[in-house]
Amino acid sequence: MNTLWKLLPALLLAFAPVAGATVNVLACEPEWGALARELGGDKVSVYDATTAMQDPHRIQARPSLIARARSADLLVCTGAELEIGWLPILLRQSGNAAIQPGKPGYFEAAPLVRRLEIPTRLDRADGDIHPGGNPHIQLDPRNIAKVGVALAQRLSEIDRGNAAFYQARQKDFAQRWQSAMQRWETQAAPLKGIAIVSQHKAFPYLYDWLGLREVATLEPKPGVEPSSSHLAEVLAQLQQQPARMVIRAAYQDERPANWMSEKAKIPAVVLPFTVGGADHTDDLFGLFEVTISRLIAAASRDDAK
Amino acid sequence: MLQKSLTTCAVGLLLVTPALARANDSAELEKIRAEIQQLREGYETRIQALEAKLRETGAAADRAEESAQRAETAATQASTPPARANAFNPETSLILQGAYKDKKNLPNRHITGFLPTAGAPDNTRGFSADASELSLAANIDSWLRGYANLVFMDGSVEVEEAYFETLGLGKGFTLKGGRFRSGIGYQNEMHPHAWDFADNNLMYQALFGEGALQDGVQLKWLAPTELMVELGAEAGRGAAINNANQNGAASVNLFAHVGGDIGVSHAWRAGLSWMHAKVDHRSFSGNDLAAQPITGDFTGKSRIWLADFVYKWAPNGNASYNNFKLQGEYFHRTEHGSLACSDPLSPALCAGSGLDGGYRSAQSGFYLQGVYQFMPRWRGGLRYDQLYRGSADLNGSDIGNTISELADHDPHRSTAMLDFSPSEFSLFRLQYAHDQSMAGVTDRQITLQYILSLGAHGAHRF
Known part of the structure; x- marks a missing residue:
């Protein structure tokens, strides 16, 4: 009762x-x-x-x-x-x-x-x-x-x-x-023109805004899970034409991006993708603050090498 | 710019002031006055010119902004695909299905203990390109949407569904009319290509063949609550369990579904349905105990209670990598009326055979199945089917003593499957079933199946 x-x-x-x-x-x-x-x-x-x-x-x-x-x-x-x-x-x-x-x-x-x-x-x-x-x-x-x-x-x-x-x-x-x-545009100015790899074609608008160059995607085709043969191809391509980082959205499987990060020796960056995708992204301002600071952090980590 | 010129003028004036103090005679004063006058006129003209220039620049900036906006709008519009003349054509989707089946050859395949309702279970063996489904859908006008699903088989086309549905009648109401899969239970509204196993569960097979179709009308109401509460009522012919030809509604169905989320990773739905049908000459065929073929039909009333539930899990609600689905349904059916022996070829068989008379049954059963996606594109599943033949009497004594297919046997089957979906439009499946739905027969069935979807991107139900 x-x-x-x-x-x-x-x-x-x-x-x-x-x-x-x-x-x-x-x-x-x-x-x-x-x-x-x-x-x-x-x-x-x-x-x-x-x-x-x-x-x-x-x-x-x-x-x-x-x-x-x-x-x-x-x-x-x-x-x-x-x-x-x-x-x-x-x-x-x-x-x-x-x-x-x-x-x-x-x-x-x-x-x-x-x-x-x-x-x-x-x-x-x-x-x-x-x-x-x-x-x-x-x-x-x-x-x-x-x-x-x-x-x-x-x-x-x-x-x-x-x-x-x-x-x-x-x-x-x-x-x-x-x-x-x-x-943000001032902060992100150093990112202009740098080459990056993304897991899914989830960020073309971000790249278009900041002037990043997407040289490859880990998915062989949009929405198709990365296969090991395609990952090997991308890796071979990156050895010829290096990129500065590999980017994935928070909701995506971490394995393909981490694998590429390790093999190609470039940082893997997880972007929140939308509001709530990381800590401190409770609103739209936070979403962009975190996105840009993570990109800049990865780019400068790469510079330090 | 303007500010700078003003400052220059002011400085000019200051420079001129000491000269003023020194001047004693009026002629010189006059001269200085004239010079100041000249100076003032000069800078006023310049200020006017500068103001005009500023206005012009402002207008030019406005014009530039306007044309930039126009260009932006044009770019937005240009990125919208142009509407084509065939844009009003219905969304078309074709499902291709085929299978390879390895199982016993049982021409007399049936589910023991249950009067067949919609033909015998499939006995096809070897390779077969099963039924292909063509579906067309479009909004008819601002009120209605139309949907048709046609199943192509060798030599025939079956209209599986052909209905209209209101587009947001408002207040949570939806009205549907035509031929449609009844809203009862959980799996009933799913087309075979959306099933998680290569064949139907025994419960649905025994009750409806493939699924309960309704030629009639359906009214659904969704409550304005955070918990999903859906109530529905249908009236119609009751196509699957009846071949009635009568005025009024031969079949009335009522159903209620509730559902919601538990946290972000779990979702569930549960339901209760009630079906009532006036059955008119539903035919069957079988063998008597002396293995003599007999045909007959059932006329009477059929009442079914159905309880269903489904539970889904996906970590963080993201089903792309791992997910799990548990689904089960239970039914209890009572039928009473009369069996009539009808054998046009040898009426003598029927006369005095005891195959006519009052029929009464109370039967039940359930199925339970779980499907787990253990990595992207790969799923494995298990299903258990169990039917309870219960009581089935003809003229007060067990009908199993008269017709061998209705012998007292509780059919059951265990099934395991593994499927692989290269994309969301294709699926290949391997299935093994240990089938004891026929008394005295254990059939080990292996099925290889493909399901391919062409055309419009269909949205799938929960």
Whole structure:
């Protein structure tokens, strides 16, 4: 009986409706969740569908996500087919008219920015390619700024009563972001033009911003696990044409990058990839601080040799 | 620039001031006044010119920013693939399946103790290119989405699913109509290419053949809670367990599913379903105890309770490297009505044979399976099937005494599989089964199977 009384609140909580006074935001990836928090403050309640330790291509439409989609007022996703393996099911099972594609409650970030690596031919033989270009747009802060403007606009549309609030927060965020961006660009200036290797094609926007040169990837094709024969090829290539570091995202297997690091005698760098991917990356500012400091640390370690 | 010029002028004025003090006669004063006047006019003109220049520069900067923005927008748009004329074509997906099977040749293959509902279990041996599935899907308009799944076999095409579904009716409601896989249980909504084993579990095989199809309508409601609570009701023909031709709904199904996460690494779903069907002349064939072939049909009522659960684990919720899935379902079915012997070829066999009469059964069973991905692309799995024949009476006495296929035997089977997926679009599987679903027969089955997916990237259910 005692246990029942103890369990009762937990049970009631489980059946409690999702918070209603604020705008319920379901963010497909943590970076958009963080952006929604920056812009919405206490007027939004944000739930991230994925974490930095998960591959956003490959999660499942879990019951918990279906339940969250049911009560969401706004869905904030990357688009460009990043979530094609699970989002369509989530949308169909949610029974939620507000967040269907084309409705104000459905927000995609990728169409707002200039996309890189748009394939010139579409063939599954080329691996996990996206017709709309590489979807990992979040690591160029200029993209974050652009998406921020549009997201604040969308929040104002959905929650008209607080439109001025969102616009004011956006202005404040944009200012802080602009000055942070200048700082990062100054810090990262020495990285310009250096050659690097990545495990997955997860960072083209970061490289485009900072001027890093990706000379090889450990995955033979996007989304295809690194094979030992391909790793040997990359190693041979690096002996001819050295790179300064090998980069992987926090959610990826550490073995291929570590192997390459050891064999090619270059540092292996783990980048958070998104908010929450490392310590001190609880918000977007932290994400970029940590990303840049890790790149600089690896580059200077390499210089010291 | 402007500030600098002003400073120059001010310095100029200061230099001129001492000269003023020294001047005594008015002519000189006048001259100096004129010079100052000249100087003032000079710098005013220059200031005006500079201001004009500044305005111009500002406007030019604005123009430059504007054209940069235009270029940026153009670049964003250019990186969007152009819409083509065929963009309205449905998403097309083709599933190719084939197998090599090594097993006993049992023309009379059946699940002992259970009246067959949808044909006999497959007895194909050797190489076969199984059913290929073609599915088409698209939004029909702003309200509806359409989906069709056609199965191609030698000489026939089967419409496995063909339904419409509302696109966010709102308030958590979804309405579906047409032919669809019923929402009961867990595995039922999965197409064979999404199964974790090369064949169906015995429970589904005994109850529905492949799965419970419904020609009818389904209404689902999702509760606005953090815990997923889904309630559904269906009314229709009940295609798999019935070949009814009657007005009204021959089959009514109710189901409830709840599910959620436990931390970031665990997810679960559990459900309870109830099916009720008015069965009209569901045919079967078998042998009597003297090994004489007989055919007949069942008319009556069938009620099924189903309980299902699935649990999934992936470290940090990242299923790419390792993951585990445990799934199980249990059923209890009661059927009562009458069996009719019908043998058009030799009606004499039926007359007075005792094959007609009241039929009543209460049967149950379950399956439990676990699949573990131990490294990227490789999975291994185990499954155990168990059916309980329970009671099955014809005219008050055990039907096993009349029809040999319905003998009192509890069918069971153990299965192990290993599969390899080079990519998410291809899968190759090796399976071994120790099958004792037929009384007195132990069939050791080896299956090699491939499942390939072409075309649109299908999203898979939980």
